[in-house]
Amino acid sequence: MSAPTSTILVVEDDSIVRMLIVDVLEELGFRVLEAEDAKSALEFVENTNEVIDLMMTDVGLPDMNGRDLATQARKLRPQLPVLFASGYPESIEVQPGMQSITKPFSIDQLRNKVKQMLDAA
Template sequence: MSENPTSTPPRDPPPGGGLEAILMVEDNAEVRLMGATLLEEAGFAVHQAGDADEALALVREGLAFDLLFTDIIMPGEMDGVALAAEVRRLRPGTPVLLTTGWGDRAENRDGLELIGKPYRSLDLTRKIRAVLDPPESPV
């Protein structure tokens, strides 16, 4: 068989979810619904919370999830960075991805990964995969 020189080579499938669950925390209901839809279409299970208090209640009730995806700027006493710190205190090692539409607010994020808003589906799933599957460090 000969190869067709005008055909394009197959591309890797877009990164997506496997069996992972994401706790998505976003105070804007429309943005939360859009983000959850993108994540579900990529194959992730999504649990939603509208603010830090609601998210912490879910965590304290024992919700199983693999990654916290949270907006930085939210109403209430706790922003997304503080929420991430509390979730990591309760569940050490929990991967976290922050998001914000306010670039100037992204500087104070305690070294956590960030994706800016608005985000595209492919960019979001790639970033989540990078946070969930970090490269292994040499021994």
């Protein structure tokens, strides 16, 4: 399932961090959608013409936290795998199909986690 054409929605309010994550994922061959907040992310999720194979979201977003975003996104796309990025991963309750990665993370950690989640989906 982790064909190079998998699409990942990256939700991160810090533009520099978002740019780095997007660059890494694009170099790994993924198609990447970018959102700076939950509102923008939900616009992608609500667009039924848009394929999203995985959503990677920061937990601390300015308008809605990442957990609430995941809940909203899953109402529209119940099978959507969600990867939470957080400096405090132990504070994240992950449901089936969701995982977390600790910031800061290496390129290898990100690649391995994303491929593992896409393969499982």
